Amino acid sequence: MASKLTNEEVYTLLKNAFGDKVGEMLTPFDLLTVEVAAESANAIIEWLKKDEKLQVSYLTVLGGVHYPEDKGREIAVVYHLHSLVNNFRIRLKAFLPIENPTIATITYLYVGANWMERETFDFYGVIFAGHPNLKRVLNDDSMDYFPMRKEYQLEDATREDKDDRFFGRE
Amino acid sequence: MGKVTLDAKLETINGQGFQLTSIDKAIGLARANSLWPLPFATSCCGIEFMATMGSNYDLARFGMERMSFSPRQADLLIVAGTISKKLGPVLKKVYEQMAEPKWVLSVGACASSGGIFDTYSVLQGIDRVIPVDVYVPGCPPRPEQIIDGIMKIHEMVKNESLRRRNSSEYKDMLGTFNIESDGE
Amino acid sequence: MSNENEDYLEEYKQDRLSHETIDGDLATLNLGPTHPATHGIFENILTVDGEKILDAVQTVGYIHRAFEKIAERRPYNQITTLTDRLNYCSSPINNIGWALTMEKLIGCEVPKRVDYMRVIIMELARINDHLICNSVIGVDTGALTGFTYLFQQREAIYELFEEVCGARLTTNMCRIGGFERDFSKTFWTKLDAFLLNFPKVFTEFDNLLSRNRIFMDRTIGAGPISAERALEYSFSGPNLRAAGVDYDVRVMNPYCSYEDFDFIIPVGSQGDTYDRFQVRQEEIRQSLSIIKQAIAKMPEGPYHAGLPEFYLPPKQDVYEKMEALIYHFKIVMGETPVPVGEIYQSVEGGNGELGFYLISDGGRSPYRLQFRRPCFIYYQAYPEMIKGQTISDAVLTLSSMNVIAGELDA
Numbered sequence: 001m002a003s004k005l006t007n008e009e010v011y012t013l014l015k016n017a018f019g020d021k022v023g024e025m026l027t028p029f030d031l032l033t034v035e036v037a038a039e040s041a042n043a044i045i046e047w048l049k050k051d052e053k054l055q056v057s058y059l060t061v062l063g064g065v066h067y068p069e070d071k072g073r074e075i076a077v078v079y080h081l082h083s084l085v086n087n088f089r090i091r092l093k094a095f096l097p098i099e100n101p102t103i104a105t106i107t108y109l110y111v112g113a114n115w116m117e118r119e120t121f122d123f124y125g126v127i128f129a130g131h132p133n134l135k136r137v138l139n140d141d142s143m144d145y146f147p148m149r150k151e152y153q154l155e156d157a158t159r160e161d162k163d164d165r166f167f168g169r170e
Numbered sequence: 171m172g173k174v175t176l177d178a179k180l181e182t183i184n185g186q187g188f189q190l191t192s193i194d195k196a197i198g199l200a201r202a203n204s205l206w207p208l209p210f211a212t213s214c215c216g217i218e219f220m221a222t223m224g225s226n227y228d229l230a231r232f233g234m235e236r237m238s239f240s241p242r243q244a245d246l247l248i249v250a251g252t253i254s255k256k257l258g259p260v261l262k263k264v265y266e267q268m269a270e271p272k273w274v275l276s277v278g279a280c281a282s283s284g285g286i287f288d289t290y291s292v293l294q295g296i297d298r299v300i301p302v303d304v305y306v307p308g309c310p311p312r313p314e315q316i317i318d319g320i321m322k323i324h325e326m327v328k329n330e331s332l333r334r335r336n337s338s339e340y341k342d343m344l345g346t347f348n349i350e351s352d353g354e
Numbered sequence: 355m356s357n358e359n360e361d362y363l364e365e366y367k368q369d370r371l372s373h374e375t376i377d378g379d380l381a382t383l384n385l386g387p388t389h390p391a392t393h394g395i396f397e398n399i400l401t402v403d404g405e406k407i408l409d410a411v412q413t414v415g416y417i418h419r420a421f422e423k424i425a426e427r428r429p430y431n432q433i434t435t436l437t438d439r440l441n442y443c444s445s446p447i448n449n450i451g452w453a454l455t456m457e458k459l460i461g462c463e464v465p466k467r468v469d470y471m472r473v474i475i476m477e478l479a480r481i482n483d484h485l486i487c488n489s490v491i492g493v494d495t496g497a498l499t500g501f502t503y504l505f506q507q508r509e510a511i512y513e514l515f516e517e518v519c520g521a522r523l524t525t526n527m528c529r530i531g532g533f534e535r536d537f538s539k540t541f542w543t544k545l546d547a548f549l550l551n552f553p554k555v556f557t558e559f560d561n562l563l564s565r566n567r568i569f570m571d572r573t574i575g576a577g578p579i580s581a582e583r584a585l586e587y588s589f590s591g592p593n594l595r596a597a598g599v600d601y602d603v604r605v606m607n608p609y610c611s612y613e614d615f616d617f618i619i620p621v622g623s624q625g626d627t628y629d630r631f632q633v634r635q636e637e638i639r640q641s642l643s644i645i646k647q648a649i650a651k652m653p654e655g656p657y658h659a660g661l662p663e664f665y666l667p668p669k670q671d672v673y674e675k676m677e678a679l680i681y682h683f684k685i686v687m688g689e690t691p692v693p694v695g696e697i698y699q700s701v702e703g704g705n706g707e708l709g710f711y712l713i714s715d716g717g718r719s720p721y722r723l724q725f726r727r728p729c730f731i732y733y734q735a736y737p738e739m740i741k742g743q744t745i746s747d748a749v750l751t752l753s754s755m756n757v758i759a760g761e762l763d764a
């Protein structure tokens with residue numbers, strides 16, 4: 001089923017509605033990718049959902065990415081949205097500084113975002129303001145770091161049975 | 171009446187109208203053939219364990235028709251699948267709730283050593299929280315391998331001395347896991 | 355959410371709809387984490403009034419294995435081992451999904467024959483997945499017979515997988531660019547035998563349950579969800595279709611030449627356990643028909659793409675030819691350069707839209723790989739679905755949602 005909307009069309013509508021809150025248009029592998037200002041991410045998602053023509057009303061997935069090199073915008077929150085009516089997919093990215101990674105929740109738009117946001121909090125420490133129950137979902141509550149951030153290693157830091165010298169990771 | 175043989179491998183003295191063997195062996199034989207397993211199946215290995223229980227491999231042949239889902243009435247804890255650190259205490263609790271004598275079969279690489287998941291969240295082998303009797307390698311092990319593991323458990327059960335569970339060595343061993351023995 | 359629940363409980367206490375409570379107190383019941391009826395490690399703390407569930411609080415993560423973190427440390431070729439263990443009831447679909455993602459990233463076209471071979475394997479895996487789910491629904495309603503029937507057939511599917519790759523469950527079946535080897539003669543014979551035997555057993559199973567009065571009474575109306583709510587929760591796969599939305603990735607965004615095949619997308623109307631059961635039953639029939647079409651139309655040709663940088667050369671050549679040896683080394687050590695890019699690819703897994711969001715920075719392993727795990731997303735709706743139902747319905751609802759712990763907890 002071919003998509004009923006083109007990337008340009010949607011981008012133009014988005015740009016007209018939100019002006020400089022919307023970054024430039026990228027289309028890696030034909031998927032419209034737009035960087036949005038963190039403070040208006042939820043407004044844009046709401047607009048996409050409510051717009052009668054676009055009807056982007058299915059949240060495919062939400063997650064985080066950590067770019068330690070990119071100062072001031074280390075944490076990215078990535079939303080994949082889908083318009084089932086038009087078969088159109090869009091990816092939104094919002095960047096947050098690592099000192100205060102706070103962004104508004106979208107649970108009031110999509111109940112399903114609840115655990116996805118909790119997972120992103122669990123992995124990256126992103127605070128979703130207004131989330132009804134923001135606590136770790138997969139890891140134990142007693143964990144005191146955010147394991148998916150790049151500086152943390154994969155293996156348990158406290159283990160003693162594997163000597164690093166034998167594994168080439170000193 | 172003809173000659174009664176309890177088991178091909180069980181040494182007995184047969185005479186007219188009587189049969190002698192040691193109580194250890196007779197009880198061991200009875201226990202081994204009526205083990206009640208508690209399947210603690212968490213992930214992929216659990217599916218292979220299901221296949222082992224299923225029609226083709228049919229665990230019921232070995233006196234295991236009844237899966238005991240309550241730890242209180244189980245003799246054999248079969249741990250199949252990844253055990254994360256969050257689940258470790260639960261597993262220990264289940265083990266503690268089982269009555270003596272009890273055996274543990276660790277099915278698959280994850281349960282035995284953490285398997286391919288050398289990560290911050292996975293327990294690197296259940297033998298860090300509870301004692302294990304038999305390890306079955308494989309990721310996942312084939313049903314035949316699981317059955318082989320169970321045969322090994324049978325051997326252990328048959329040959330176990332009745333006093334083992336009361337010995338101080340056994341209590342010390344449990345002590346290394348911080349588990350109090352029932353102490354009969 | 356929790357406030358809402360408290361209000362609800364207060365209100366409930368006041369009207370006292372049922373008089374089963376002891377001294378007007380509600381009971382708390384721990385269903386899990388190791389409850390026998392839950393088929394896996396799921397913890398739900400229920401607030402019950404007699405048999406009636408008023409509220410459920412879920413805990414997940416008991417089998418959290420940190421897939422996404424591991425993926426950032428492994429070369430691209432090794433990630434199939436992780437995808438295997440996501441939804442382990444239908445690992446080949448996950449493997450192929452990952453191979454498709456990589457092929458899209460490096461811009462590789464696979465031969466038509468590979469597509470068709472993949473379709474056969476994926477549909478077999480789908481049947482396998484749905485068989486587990488439906489037979490377990492049977493077990494939970496007290497019908498153990500169906501389980502024993504179907505498990506024999508599942509062994510037949512495992513034998514087919516073994517014929518292709520040597521493993522039963524964690525198949526690691528697909529390679530970037532195609533298959534490791536062509537399907538053998540035995541595979542085709544066994545597949546024919548399967549297609550001959552399976553429908554008979556399956557029909558018998560269907561006859562046992564589908565129009566069975568007891569089964570219908572137990573499952574109709576158990577754990578319903580409306581189409582709107584299901585979409586709000588981002589449901590996908592059979593569970594969404596049971597609620598009445600015909601969203602199927604195979605049709606919406608076809609991959610592996612799915613557009614060449616004729617099949618229908620079954621939908622339900624109530625989104626209850628019975629509908630989920632029936633949708634899966636029908637999907638099994640559709641999968642059988644797809645497999646038959648694929649066999650009939652199977653094109654001749656190579657079973658892998660000409661992709662020396664990612665596809666391992668034949669072992670013989672590795673010993674004899676310098677070039678093959680270099681490629682072999684590069685692939686095994688994960689030294690092949692990959693393009694920089696950002697990609698989202700999804701396939702219709704056993705439980706719904708299984709997505710791979712991959713960010714590559716050109717290094718030897720993904721910069722970030724996120725799995726869209728359908729189970730994790732739709733299991734959130736469980737408390738809402740069982741509210742007001744009985745405990746036995748809750749068990750049925752859980753098994754009919756087909757929550758796979760590996761996929762749920764990543």
Ligand code: SF4
Binds near residue numbers: 215
């Ligand atoms: S050993 Fe392998 S198959 Fe078994 S639980 Fe671990 S990963 Fe899964």
